[in-house]
Amino acid sequence: xxxxxxxxxxxxxxxxxxxxxxxxxxxxxxxxxxxxxxxxxxxxxxxxxxxxxxxxxxxxxxxxxxxxxxxxxxxxxxxxxxxxxxxxxxxxxxxxxxxxxxxxxxxxxxxxxxxxxxxxxxxxxxxxxxxxxxxxxxxxxxxxxxxxxxxxxxxxxxxxxxxxxxxxxxxxxxxxxxxxxxxxxxxxxxxxxxxxxxxxxxxxxxxxxxxxxxxxxxxxxxxxxxxxxxxxxxxxxxxxxxxxxxxxxxxxxxxx
Amino acid sequence: xxxxxxxxxxxxxxxxxxxxxxxxxxxxxxxxxxxxxxxxxxxxxxxxxxxxxxxxxxxxxxxxxxxxxxxxxxxxxxxxxxxxxxxxxxxxxxxxxxxxxxxxxxxxxxxxxxxxxxxxxxxxxxxxxxxxxxxxxxxxxxxxxxxxxxxxxxxxxxxxxxxxxxxxxxxxxxxxxxxxxxxxxxxxxxxxxxxxxxxxxxxxxxxxxxxxxxxxxxxxxxxxxxxxxxxxxxxxxxxxxxxxxxxxxxxxxxxxxxxxxxxxxxxxxxxxxxxxxxxxxxxxxxxxxxxxxxxxxxxxxxxxxxxxxxxxxxxxxxxxxxxxx
Numbered sequence: 001x002x003x004x005x006x007x008x009x010x011x012x013x014x015x016x017x018x019x020x021x022x023x024x025x026x027x028x029x030x031x032x033x034x035x036x037x038x039x040x041x042x043x044x045x046x047x048x049x050x051x052x053x054x055x056x057x058x059x060x061x062x063x064x065x066x067x068x069x070x071x072x073x074x075x076x077x078x079x080x081x082x083x084x085x086x087x088x089x090x091x092x093x094x095x096x097x098x099x100x101x102x103x104x105x106x107x108x109x110x111x112x113x114x115x116x117x118x119x120x121x122x123x124x125x126x127x128x129x130x131x132x133x134x135x136x137x138x139x140x141x142x143x144x145x146x147x148x149x150x151x152x153x154x155x156x157x158x159x160x161x162x163x164x165x166x167x168x169x170x171x172x173x174x175x176x177x178x179x180x181x182x183x184x185x186x187x188x189x190x191x192x193x194x195x196x197x198x199x200x201x202x203x204x205x206x207x208x209x210x211x212x213x214x215x216x217x218x219x220x221x222x223x224x225x226x227x228x229x230x231x232x233x234x235x236x237x238x239x240x241x242x243x244x245x246x247x248x249x250x251x252x253x254x255x256x
Numbered sequence: 257x258x259x260x261x262x263x264x265x266x267x268x269x270x271x272x273x274x275x276x277x278x279x280x281x282x283x284x285x286x287x288x289x290x291x292x293x294x295x296x297x298x299x300x301x302x303x304x305x306x307x308x309x310x311x312x313x314x315x316x317x318x319x320x321x322x323x324x325x326x327x328x329x330x331x332x333x334x335x336x337x338x339x340x341x342x343x344x345x346x347x348x349x350x351x352x353x354x355x356x357x358x359x360x361x362x363x364x365x366x367x368x369x370x371x372x373x374x375x376x377x378x379x380x381x382x383x384x385x386x387x388x389x390x391x392x393x394x395x396x397x398x399x400x401x402x403x404x405x406x407x408x409x410x411x412x413x414x415x416x417x418x419x420x421x422x423x424x425x426x427x428x429x430x431x432x433x434x435x436x437x438x439x440x441x442x443x444x445x446x447x448x449x450x451x452x453x454x455x456x457x458x459x460x461x462x463x464x465x466x467x468x469x470x471x472x473x474x475x476x477x478x479x480x481x482x483x484x485x486x487x488x489x490x491x492x493x494x495x496x497x498x499x500x501x502x503x504x505x506x507x508x509x510x511x512x513x514x515x516x517x518x519x520x521x522x523x524x525x526x527x528x529x530x531x532x533x534x535x536x537x538x539x540x541x542x543x544x545x546x547x548x549x550x551x552x553x554x555x556x557x558x559x560x561x562x563x564x565x566x567x568x569x570x571x572x573x574x575x576x577x578x579x580x581x
Contacts, residue, residue: 052451083456091453101448105466105541114462115452160448167452 003066004029005171005202006051011060013046020046022226023060028171028219031200035213035234038223039249044206047223048173051204052093053086065092065170091119094164094172098179100156102148108135108159109144112166120167127166134162138192154185161192171202178209210253214238222246314514318505319521327501328522334419334487334497339480341423346430353435364431371428377489379425383417384493418490426483433475437468469541477534481527488519498522 004027013021020043028034036044049055051062053070062069067089071078081089103111112131116122122130135144138158148156157177164172174193178186190212197203197216207213213220213234220237222230222245230243241247304310318324352364371379387408396402412420441464449459491500502515 095451101444
C-alpha cells in the first residue's frame with residue numbers, strides 16, 4: 001500500500017480556551033476525494049487550515065506527501081520549521097477559499113501566473129502560457145485579461161481554483177468554496193471540481209453541498225464539536241447514517 | 257381603482273416605453289446664492305486691478321528674478337529630500353510599529369509621539385542650534401570605537417538642519433500613513449499568498465504593498481504639498497529658499513506686498529503641478545478596483561463641468577435598476 005498523501009494523527013487545536021479540534025485522525029490516499037460535512041463551528045475549516053499550516057496545531061502530527069507539516073523531527077525532538085521551509089511544503093498544497101481572495105490589483109492571468117513565476121521560478125513567458133492553459137481548463141479563456149472586480153463570483157472562484165492548480169499541487173483543499181456564491185453560479189464551480197476528481201486529483205473538500213458530496217466523494221466525514229462522529233462511503237454516511245447526530249444534521253440540511 | 261384592461265399576455269409583453277419630457281424642478285435659492293457669490297468675486301477682482309498698492313508691475317518685474325528662481329530650486333530640493341527622508345523613515349517606523357517584539361513596537365511609538373507632539377518650527381530651531389548640545393558628532397558602535405568624527409558646526413549647515421528637522425518630523429506622519437495602508441489590506445490576501453507558498457517578503461512586495469499604495473498615495477500627495485509650504489519655515493534659520501529669497505529682496509527695496517505675491521504665485525503654481533501628478537499616481541494604483549476604468553483627467557473635468565445634468569442614458573440605467581428591485 002502506497003503512502004497516503006495526507007495523514008492526520010490525533011490533532012488538537014484550541015483558540016484561547018475554546019478547543020476546536022479534539023483529536024482528529026484520518027488518511028487520504030492518492031486520487032481520493034474526501035468530503036467533510038457538519039454544522040458550522042464543528043472544526044472542518046480549521047482542520048483544513050491546519051493541513052497547510054495556516055493554523056498551528058497544539059498536539060498530534062500531520063504529514064503531507066510523507067513530510068511532517070510545520071516541524072522537522074530530529075530523533076525525539078521536534079524543531080519548528082523556518083518560514084522558508086514551510087513555504088516549500090505549502091507549495092505542494094493548493095487551497096481555495098470561501099471568499100476567493102483573488103489579488104484585486106492583478107488580472108486573472110497575472111493572478112494565476114504570479115506564484116509559479118516567483119515561487120517555482122518559472123520563466124515569465126512559460127508561467128503566462130501555463131496560466132492561460134489552466135484558465136482555459138476552468139472555462140475562462142475569454143476572461144484572462146479581466147480584473148477580478150469585473151468577474152462574477154463564480155468566475156472569480158474558478159480563477160482561484162486555476163491559481164491553485166497552476167502550482168501543480170499534490171492535494172487540493174477546498175474551504176466552503178460555493179458558500180459565498182449565488183445559487184445559479186454554484187454549478188459552474190462544482191463542475192470544475194467534478195472534472196478535477198475525474199482526473200484523479202487528491203481533494204479535501206469542506207462543503208454544505210450534500211448532493212454533490214453524495215455524488216462525487218469517495219469518503220465522507222461527518223464532524224461535530226471537534227470530533228469525527230461518523231465516516232465512510234457516501235451511500236452509508238449520507239443515505240444510512242448510524243449516529244443520531246448525523247441523522248439530525250442531515251435531516252436539517254436535506255429538509256428544505 | 258381603475259379597471260384593468262390588459263390581459264396577462266399584454267402585461268408580459270413590454271410595449272414601447274414613453275419618453276420623459278418633464279419640467280425640471282426650479283431652484284431659485286441656488287440662483288440667488290450664485291448671484292451673491294458672483295458679485296463678491298467681481299468686487300474682489302476689481303479691487304485687485306484698481307488698487308495701486310498691489311503693484312502688479314513690480315510683481316511682473318520680480319516673478320522671474322534670478323534670486324527668486326534660485327529660491328525655488330532650494331525649495332524644491334528641500335521638499336524632495338525631506339519627503340525622501342520622511343517616506344523611508346515612515347516605512348521603517350510603520351514596520352517597527354507592526355512588529356511582534358514589544359521593544360521595537362514601543363520604540364516606533366515613542367518616535368512618533370515625540371515628533372508629532374512638538375511644533376516643527378521648534379524642531380527646526382533646535383536642529384539649527386544642535387552644536388550647542390553636541391559640539392562634535394561621532395559615528396560608530398555605541399560604547400565602542402567610532403569611525404567618523406565631525407564638527408557639528410561645520411556639518412550641520414542651516415540647510416542640513418532644516419532638512420533634518422523637516423524630514424524627521426515627516427517620518428512620524430508618514431509612519432502612520434504607511435501603517436494605515438498596510439492594515440487596510442484584507443487578511444485573506446496574505447493568507448492566499450501564504451497558501452501559494454510565497455515568503456513573507458514576497459507577500460509584502462507583490463501583494464500587500466501594491467494594494468496598500470492605494471491607501472498610502474492620496475495622503476502622501478497631501479503631505480508633499482504640505483511639505484512644499486512648510487519649507488518656508490526654514491526661512492527663520494536663513495536658508496535661502498523661496499520665501500527667504502523674497503524677504504532678502506524686500507529688505508532692500510521695501511516692496512513687501514508685491515514680493516509676497518510673487519512667492520504666493522510660485523507656491524500656487526507648484527502645488528497645482530503636484531496635484532496633477534498625484535491624480536495620475538492615484539489612477540495607477542487604483543487599477544482593478546473599479547468595474548469601470550477610471551476616466552481621464554480631461555473627461556473628469558468635462559463631466560464635472562456638466563456633471564449636474566444627467567444624460568438620458570443615465571436615466572434609463574437608473575430606471576432599469578429601480579425596476580429590477
